[in-house]
Amino acid sequence: MLSIIGVGFYAPLLASDLPQIFWAPLQLEKRLRGMENSKTREQLIEEVASLRSQVSQLAGQNRQKEQITAEMGRTFKDAPVGLCYFDAELRYVQINDFLAAINGLPSEAHIGKSLTEVLPEIAAAGVEKELRGVLESGDPVIRGTVTMEPLAHPGEEHTYMHDYYAIRAGDGEIIGVSCCVVDITGLRRAEQERDKHIREIEAFNKMAVGRELRMIELKREINELCEQIGIESKYDVSFDADTESTPKQSGVSRSGPTL
Numbered sequence: 001m002l003s004i005i006g007v008g009f010y011a012p013l014l015a016s017d018l019p020q021i022f023w024a025p026l027q028l029e030k031r032l033r034g035m036e037n038s039k040t041r042e043q044l045i046e047e048v049a050s051l052r053s054q055v056s057q058l059a060g061q062n063r064q065k066e067q068i069t070a071e072m073g074r075t076f077k078d079a080p081v082g083l084c085y086f087d088a089e090l091r092y093v094q095i096n097d098f099l100a101a102i103n104g105l106p107s108e109a110h111i112g113k114s115l116t117e118v119l120p121e122i123a124a125a126g127v128e129k130e131l132r133g134v135l136e137s138g139d140p141v142i143r144g145t146v147t148m149e150p151l152a153h154p155g156e157e158h159t160y161m162h163d164y165y166a167i168r169a170g171d172g173e174i175i176g177v178s179c180c181v182v183d184i185t186g187l188r189r190a191e192q193e194r195d196k197h198i199r200e201i202e203a204f205n206k207m208a209v210g211r212e213l214r215m216i217e218l219k220r221e222i223n224e225l226c227e228q229i230g231i232e233s234k235y236d237v238s239f240d241a242d243t244e245s246t247p248k249q250s251g252v253s254r255s256g257p258t259l
Helices: 002-078 097-103 120-137 185-228
Strands: 082-087 092-095 141-148 158-168 174-183
Touching: 082 097, 097 174, 120 141, 120 158, 120 174, 158 185
Parallel strands: none
Antiparallel strands: 082 092, 082 174, 141 158, 158 174
């Protein structure tokens, strides 16, 4: 009876305290989890913001790279000189239309092929050796020349000047060779024509000097003959340097012979 009364007496108290007793730990755990979840969300927000910033930067860099690549592609394609790029195995990676036309083949026919496969005669003439030298040493080849009959101009000899430079990766490793080729046939022909004229002028000057020296000898012989027959010398052969003075007027007949 007392136990029932006791229970009945404490029942309202137990009824009011039970929720707090049983739910307080759960609420505390829930609050802690909520704080952890809230902190995690903040971290995720920061990480997402950071990733978005990195993505934005990469996108900007990619756009810049695409613009630079496109500009380089236009320059590479439209340049009035021959341009190409070989990999470390001396296979064509890229070539512009100007140089492809010199080789007498479309650009696509070069890609992935070696210089020996595309231009065996040029490779054997020393060009491949120069390219390999650049790959091995990193030293450029400047103003090299080669004379050939290009497939684009059969039967005509053309002279080309080339520059070769090593292409390096970020760590300095040589990964290929870039080439610039210029057709200097017109310049070489002009130089040859110039040299021809110079030789002609030198020959003419030599002949003129020889003629002048012969004239001086003849004048001296005439003067000696004049002395032998007792008359005044007709010519003054004294001169400064190589310049001959004009003939003396005294004693020279206008109707007499002149040399």
